[in-house]
Amino acid sequence: MKLVVQVPCLNEEETLPSVLETIPKEIPGIDEIVILIVDDGCTDRTVEVAKEHGVREFVHHSRNQGLGRSFHDGVVRALELGADIVVNTDGDNQYPQERITDLVQPIINGQADIVIGDRQVDRIEHFSGLKKKLQKVGSKVVNMAAETDLPDAASGFRAYSRESLMLLNTVTRFSYCMETIIQAGNKRMKIASVPIETNAKTRESRLFKSMPEHIMKSGAAIVRSYMMYKPYAIFVWLTAFFFVLGAIPFLRYLVLWLSGDNGNHIQSLLLGGVLINLAFMSAMLGVISDLIRTNRVLIEDDLEHTKKARFGKSGTEMLRDQTSVAQFDLPHTQTRTTAQSGETWTTSL
Incomplete structure (x- = not known):
């Protein structure tokens, strides 16, 4: 299996070495590990630092596009590389x-489609x-919308x-975290969690400037x-809410009319x-x-087929094909024995 670890970056020259040096070089069940740097408009030496640490795969943005766009473009490139599993850090x-x-183990073992690192907030x-x-x-709200039970829905x-x-289609450019969980939950994917402990804080978040902004954007x-x-x-x-509110003035008018109040209650x-x-x-x-939702489902089915046609085979499938070709090219031998003399000979096929 082929694993692509994508790392969205915005001026991370100081912390990126620690990230790259701690990414595992070997993982049981994984044949190849590729590191992909998503340069989201970096103006420092992030790209140079990555190259110095042996990174060969990059996605470049000429200007900052946001975390959601970086995730989307990184996934596209990872699929082009034939990734069987994509890890985002x-x-x-x-x-x-x-x-x-x-x-990645739950995915390798076929126990999950998506695995989220629970930061144990x-x-x-x-x-x-x-x-x-x-x-x-926020996690509770996302779980309600996705019909899931995840302890840390905001973990990236x-x-x-x-x-x-192949089934997920991100739209928002703020953050993909909530959106992908809601999509995955409604598409009945298996989502698992693995408890982790985060490292020490290195800088302030660049995703939002204040807590109210974060709440508004995440809520939207x-x-x-x-x-x-x-x-x-x-x-x-909404229909029930407005209907109940609308019924109250009508009931008030009816009660007043039945009680003999002939005042003007046209309001x-x-x-x-x-x-x-x-x-x-x-x-x-x-x-x-709801009709638009139905149309969206049909469009997403077409997108799935388009993605499969565009990105072709995964790393595992390509390796399997190469193995099959190699086996086909090897000379085969066939041994035959005559019934009368017992003579044996070998023929190459």
Whole structure:
């Protein structure tokens, strides 16, 4: 099997050596390990440092494209290289690369399609109490949307099988973490977790400038991904919400009318009419969005076939083909014995 370890980088010349030096050189069940650096617009010596450490595969961005785009482009290149498994780690050395061996084992053994390194958030010293709580809340929300039970949905230390990457299609450019879990969960992939301990903090996060920004962007990514697969769930609740609110003014008007109050309560009818109209519009949007979801499923089926045609065979399949050709080219011998004389001879085929 062929493993590609992709490392998205943005000016990581100081920490990248530690990352590259701790990536395993040999892993049981893996025949070849390739390191792929995704240069997301680096302006320092990140690329030169990688080359000095023997890296030969790169994806270059002329300017910073974001983590989501870096993941997408890295996966495309990894599949072009024939990867059977793709591991994503970070260039800031926050993840323990030596645990890649444990990360890929469930995929090698056929027990999982995706494996996520559980950072055990409660044990991360440089995380504030608020950040730990938000991480847990975020994981719960993602688990609800994906119908999974993962302890650390935000971890970027992951291993993907080739088959899973053929089915995943990232859209957001902020971060792929939430989106890929929601997609994988709704596509009934097997997702496993491996407990890890992160390394000491080396720098501040470049993914977001403040906690409110992180919450807003992550929340938007979760809602967008969830709506792609279960839009009717959201619009059903919106329809029910507006319908109930709209029914209240109508009931108020009816009660007042039955009680003999002849006052002018046209405002209740107007408000109720507006809210009921919003409920009707939500229901129609739900129908339309569900039709779009159906169309998306069909498009993703076509994308899967397109990817398989584009990226061809995996490293394992190519090795198997080479072995078959080698065996076919070897001279074969056939031994025959005559029934009467018992004479034996060998013929090369």
